[in-house]
Amino acid sequence: MRPRVYMMAAVTVDGRIASKTGYSKLSCPYDLRRLHAMRAMVDAVVVGANTAITDNPRLTVRYAEGRNPIRVLIDGALRAPTDLRLFDKSAPTIVFTTSKAPSEKIKELQEKGVEVIVTEGTTVDPAEVVAHLGKRGVEKVLLEGGGKTNWEFLRRCLVDELIITVTPYVLGRGVSLVDGEGFADTEEAPFELRLLEAKLCQCGREIVLHYEVKCKNQLTQNII
Numbered sequence: 001m002r003p004r005v006y007m008m009a010a011v012t013v014d015g016r017i018a019s020k021t022g023y024s025k026l027s028c029p030y031d032l033r034r035l036h037a038m039r040a041m042v043d044a045v046v047v048g049a050n051t052a053i054t055d056n057p058r059l060t061v062r063y064a065e066g067r068n069p070i071r072v073l074i075d076g077a078l079r080a081p082t083d084l085r086l087f088d089k090s091a092p093t094i095v096f097t098t099s100k101a102p103s104e105k106i107k108e109l110q111e112k113g114v115e116v117i118v119t120e121g122t123t124v125d126p127a128e129v130v131a132h133l134g135k136r137g138v139e140k141v142l143l144e145g146g147g148k149t150n151w152e153f154l155r156r157c158l159v160d161e162l163i164i165t166v167t168p169y170v171l172g173r174g175v176s177l178v179d180g181e182g183f184a185d186t187e188e189a190p191f192e193l194r195l196l197e198a199k200l201c202q203c204g205r206e207i208v209l210h211y212e213v214k215c216k217n218q219l220t221q222n223i224i
C-alpha cells in the first residue's frame with residue numbers, strides 16, 4: 001500500500017497561497033501550530049522547487065512536540081541553491097530530480113549528506129516519489145506545496161486528504177492553491193472531495209476545511 005498523502009496549505013479568500021511577489025505568510029500562530037503538529041505526525045514532508053527557493057523553509061517541527069520528518073524536495077532541473085536550509089543537518093533530506101540536474105550540484109548535495117535520486121524521464125513522476133517513500137517505510141506524507149506540485153499530485157489522485165485554512169485576505173494575483181493545466185469542468189477532475197470537517201480556528205479569523213479526496217476511478221491512479 002502506498003503512503004497516505006495529506007495536502008496542507010493556507011489560502012486567501014481568493015484561493016492564493018502566495019502573492020505575485022511570493023509572499024506567503026498567511027497563517028495565524030494557531031494554524032502554524034497545526035502545520036507543525038502535522039509535520040510531527042507524518043514521516044515525510046514534500047515541497048516543490050519554487051517553494052524551496054522562494055521560502056527557504058526548514059520544514060522541521062518547532063511549534064509542536066515531535067520529531068522532524070524526512071524532507072523531500074522535487075526539483076526536476078535541480079535549480080535549488082545548495083545552501084538552502086533544507087540541506088542542513090537538522091533532518092534527513094531526499095531530492096528527486098532528473099538527468100537535467102547539473103552533476104556538480106548533485107555531488108555538492110551528496111557531500112552535505114543529502115540523498116539525491118535521479119529519476120528517468122524529463123520530469124519526476126510523483127507516483128514514483130510516493131512509491132519510493134513507501135518502500136522505505138514511510139506511511140504518511142505531508143504535501144506542503146506549492147501550487148504546481150499540488151497540481152501534479154492531485155491530478156494523479158495521489159492525495160488522500162486536504163486540510164486547507166482559509167485566511168481573511170485577498171491578493172488578487174499570485175500562486176493558486178492548485179496551479180496547473182486545469183480541468184475543463186468539475187467532471188473532468190479524477191477525484192471527488194468529501195467534506196470531513198469545517199471549523200473556526202481558535203483565532204476566530206480563519207476557517208479550517210478538511211476534505212477526504214476520493215479517486216473516482218482507482219484505475220486512473222498513477223497512470224494519468
Ligand SMILES: NC(=O)C1=CN([C@@H]2O[C@H](COP(=O)(O)OP(=O)(O)OC[C@H]3O[C@@H](n4cnc5c(N)ncnc54)[C@H](O)[C@@H]3O)[C@@H](O)[C@H]2O)C=CC1
Nearest residue numbers: 009010018024048049050051076123124145146147148149
Ligand atoms: N500559503 C501556503 O500554505 C504555501 C505557500 N507556498 C508558496 O507557493 C509558492 C510556490 O509555488 P509554485 O510556484 O506553484 O511552485 P512549487 O513550489 O510547486 O514548485 C514548482 C517547481 O517544482 C519542481 N517540480 C514540481 N513537481 C515536479 C515534477 N513532477 N517533476 C519535476 N519538477 C517538479 C519544478 O521545478 C516546478 O517548476 C511560493 O511562493 C510559496 O511561498 C508554498 C507552500 C505553502
Ligand SMILES: Nc1nc(O)c(N)c(N[C@@H]2O[C@H](COP(=O)(O)O)[C@@H](O)[C@H]2O)n1
Nearest residue numbers: 009010024026027055057058059060144
Ligand atoms: N500551512 C501553511 N501556512 C502558511 O501560511 C504558509 N506560509 C505555509 N508555508 C509552508 O511552510 C514552509 C515554511 O516552513 P518553515 O517555517 O521554514 O519550517 C513553506 O515553505 C511552505 O511549505 N504553510
